[in-house]
Amino acid sequence: MKRRLKRNFYLQPTLTVSKKLLGKYLVHRTKKGIISGKIVETEAYIGPQDKASHSFGGKVTPRNLAEYMEGGHIYIYLVYGMYWQLNISTAGQGKGECVLIRALEPTEGIQQMIKNRPKAKKRHDLANGPGKLCQALGFNKRHYGVDTVKNKEVWLEDRGQNFKKSDIIASRRIGIDYAEEWAKKPWRFYIKGSPFVSKL
DNA sequence: AGAGTGATCATG
């Protein structure tokens, strides 16, 4: 059973979407074939009050525009001059909220992932970080603003797996120490015991 | 623990 996630999924509260995204599949149809992975780690960004969010204070720039799109669109950007970060916008148009996809368990197209990430030594190194999974699946600027509800190349999919609350760990988000008290919010979620998460 | 990397944004 494979079912593409529809608009309503992304219009739920951002923290709900962040948790429900665990166990869903991120799929990229490329010229070299399908590359996909099961989502095992996410983070919620809930601007404009969330100091860690790019939409903090209601700021709008050319870069963060996609964070304000209607739920289900891709907000992708470059950090540290090297690494793409894939987010999915949530809430209605005009709301600066999104979910960062932080780690995947590789499923399809593993040979292609290995070619895309020659430095990865093991299967669990292929996509266990936000920059790594974009390399592995081949995501970059050309996916900016893409609507995953309708696009023919990129989408998210339910394959019938659901987790109990006790299978999900909530902890503080990574790499946002500048966000003061917001850095402490337990808005990073991952599947308990998964060897494919970015950090413990 | 430290370096690398360059687009983006605020400032002037």
Add this chain to the structure above:
DNA sequence: ATGATCACTCTC
């Protein structure tokens, strides 16, 4: 036009 910043990864 310039300089600081950065939701990371790799190598030591």
